[in-house]
Amino acid sequence: MLSGTATTIVxxxxxxxxxxxYLHFLGYEKYGVWLVMTTVxxxxxxxxxxxxxxxxxxxxxxxGRGDILGVQRYVSTAIAVLFLSGxxxxxxxxxFRNPIVSAFKLDEGNSQTVLWLIPYVGVLCIYxxxxxxxxxxLSGLDRMDMTNYIRTFSxxxxxxxxxxLIAFGLGVxxxxxxxxxxxxxxxVLTILCIGRIVHMNIWNIKNINSLYLNRLIQFGGTVFSGxxxxxxxxxxxxxMLSRYAGVATLPVYEIVYTGSMYLRSLIEAxxxxxxxxxxxxxxxxNYQTAGKILGIYRRSxxxxxxxGTPLYLAFIVLSPFLLKIWLGEKFxxxxxSTFQLMLxxxxxxLLGVPAYYTLMGSNKVRYCLISHLIQTASNSFIVIAIVIxxxxxxxxxxxxxxxxxxxxxxxxxxxxxxxxxxxxxxSDKIHY
Numbered sequence: 421m422l423s424g425t426a427t428t429i430v431x432x433x434x435x436x437x438x439x440x441x442y443l444h445f446l447g448y449e450k451y452g453v454w455l456v457m458t459t460v461x462x463x464x465x466x467x468x469x470x471x472x473x474x475x476x477x478x479x480x481x482x483x484g485r486g487d488i489l490g491v492q493r494y495v496s497t498a499i500a501v502l503f504l505s506g507x508x509x510x511x512x513x514x515x516f517r518n519p520i521v522s523a524f525k526l527d528e529g530n531s532q533t534v535l536w537l538i539p540y541v542g543v544l545c546i547y548x549x550x551x552x553x554x555x556x557x558l559s560g561l562d563r564m565d566m567t568n569y570i571r572t573f574s575x576x577x578x579x580x581x582x583x584x585l586i587a588f589g590l591g592v593x594x595x596x597x598x599x600x601x602x603x604x605x606x607x608v609l610t611i612l613c614i615g616r617i618v619h620m621n622i623w624n625i626k627n628i629n630s631l632y633l634n635r636l637i638q639f640g641g642t643v644f645s646g647x648x649x650x651x652x653x654x655x656x657x658x659x660m661l662s663r664y665a666g667v668a669t670l671p672v673y674e675i676v677y678t679g680s681m682y683l684r685s686l687i688e689a690x691x692x693x694x695x696x697x698x699x700x701x702x703x704x705x706n707y708q709t710a711g712k713i714l715g716i717y718r719r720s721x722x723x724x725x726x727x728g729t730p731l732y733l734a735f736i737v738l739s740p741f742l743l744k745i746w747l748g749e750k751f752x753x754x755x756x757s758t759f760q761l762m763l764x765x766x767x768x769x770l771l772g773v774p775a776y777y778t779l780m781g782s783n784k785v786r787y788c789l790i791s792h793l794i795q796t797a798s799n800s801f802i803v804i805a806i807v808i809x810x811x812x813x814x815x816x817x818x819x820x821x822x823x824x825x826x827x828x829x830x831x832x833x834x835x836x837x838x839x840x841x842x843x844x845x846x847s848d849k850i851h852y
Contacts (some may be wrong), residue, residue, distance in 0.1 A: 421693045422690070423568045423569065424689030424690050424693070425686060425689050426475040426568075427568040427569060427571070427689070428685045431575060431682065432683070434572075434575055434576050435679070436746060437579060438752065439671075439746075439747070440747055442583075443671065443747070446591065447684065447830065448668045448750075449530070450591060450592060451671050452667040452669075452671055453592055454592050455529045455674055456526070456534055456658075456662070456670075457538075457592070459654075459658050459659070460513070460534075461544070468504055468549055468552065468644070469501070469502070469637070469640055469644045470640030470646075471501060471637070471640045472553060472555075472640075473643045474635075474636045474643065475495065475556035475636065476556040476557075476559045477639060478494050478560070478635060478639065479557050479561065480562070480765045482557075483618075488618050488619075488620055489620075490632075491557070492622055492624070494632050494636065495554075495627075496624060496627030496628055496633075497629055497636060498553045499622065500625075500628050502546075502552075503546060503549070503550065503655055505549070506546030509545055509546070510539075510543065513538050513539070513604050514539060517539075521535055522660045522763075523659060523665075524659065524663070526662075530667070530690040533578050537593075537596060540596055541596070544599060547603055548779045549601055550607070551606050551610070555567050555571070555606065555610055555612065558610050558613055558614055559615060561617050563617065570609045573609075574602040574605040574606045577601065577605055578599060578601060578602035579598070580600075581594075581597065585598060590652065595791070611705055642785040642789055644824040645789050646788055646789040649789070649792040650795070650796065652796055652800075653792075653795065653799060656796075656800055657677075657799070657803065657821075658673065658674075659669055660807065660818070661673055661813060664813035665813050665815065669815055676819065677762060679762075679809075680762040680766040681766055683732070683735060683763065683766065684770050687770060688773050692777065694777035695781045698713055698773065698778055698781025698782055712780065713782065714841060717774050720773075724771060724773075728770055731808055732763055736760050736764075739759050739760055743756055751850060754816070760786070761823060762819050762822065762823075764823055766826065768823065768826050768827045769826035769827075769829070769830055769831050770830075771830050772826075772831075772834060775830075775834045775837040776788055777808065778790065778837055779836065779837055779840070782840070784836075787832075787836045788833075794828055794829045795826060796825065798824055798825035799821045799822055802821035802824060802825070803818060806821070
């Protein structure tokens with residue numbers, strides 16, 4: 421939990437440096453073009469199929485049993501499957517790159533830039549799948565702290581390299597090179613860390629096993645469905661803003677959304693440790709373990725109110741001043757109020773995090789899936805309704821849609837957990 425919070429703080433500092441740097445050398449429009457590329461990469465990452473999360477859980481189980489061969493089989497099988505799915509993603513990007521670019525309504529110069537970059541983004545996507553499996557394996561080997569440190573270090577190096585390259589005039593191409601370098605660093609350091617824990621040959625084709633594949637897909641399927649729905653959320657908003665408000669509005673949305681989500685992650689990052697703990701307790705459900713699960717949930721909510729509330733209030737009050745200092749001459753007047761609204765939405769979303777992880781750890785993943793569906797559907801419905809009724813769209817409209825979607829989703833998660841716990845106490849298995 422401490423490593424998650426600590427690395428999140430470092431990531432916040434890196435992000436705080438990166439946005440003014442990118443905007444200074446690229447400007448809002450060119451940086452908006454890069455955000456179009458990251459949106460394409462977000463869609464392409466759906467080819468992960470949720471297997472990364474499944475690897476972490478299943479590797480942890482095999483490692484706990486001392487079955488290193490089982491660990492090898494899960495990792496090797498996952499890499500083989502994701503290499504195949506990544507190749508399919510690359511093929512689809514190459515086939516449909518013209519319709520993809522036209523959907524963002526870019527001018528001719530920016531369109532040509534994106535068309536040139538898409539094949540490289542596809543290759544980067546395949547590589548990122550492999551790296552994600554290695555990260556998940558390291559986390560499953562009980563070193564999630566090292567995974568956090570490696571990713572944060574690579575993020576910092578990415579910003580440094582990208583900043584230097586765009587300063588020397590490479591523009592968006594420099595951003596792509598920086599991203600690729602970041603994954604190479606993660607790859608190398610993760611392999612070294614895994615090698616210090618266990619000695620195994622994950623690249624042996626004989627490790628690929630259909631039984632292990634079936635287990636990966638079974639667990640990852642629901643996770644993938646939730647990720648699929650959730651990944652449509654922000655890209656949809658960016659697509660609508662690009663079409664109806666112009667590509668120059670994307671950096672404003674990106675700054676307020678990413679900034680508020682990073683603030684949220686200061687608390688949420690530590691709460692991710694709930695999943696393995698709740699999963700362990702749920703393996704043998706009885707009076708004691710059920711009471712512990714409820715106790716963990718309550719302490720998690722207390723943590724949010726004790727530390728999260730003053731943190732959010734401070735940023736809401738100080739955001740106009742901080743944003744003006746941070747962005748300097750690139751500051752725009754709409755940023756403070758928009759950021760304050762987004763902070764409200766992410767705090768409401770944070771309230772649903774303990775319930776989300778508790779439900780996932782208790783094998784109630786379908787409720788997590790439904791919560792993603794509720795948030796995305798609510799957000800999309802509101803944005804489309806605004807466009808239809810007013811024939812225009814502003815960043816503030818999208819932010820309000822995000823707030824409502826997050827609020828409804830959090831309420832649903834909390835309500836479902838309460839209902840499940842009540843049924844649990846009333847069941848024949850447990851008498852309270």
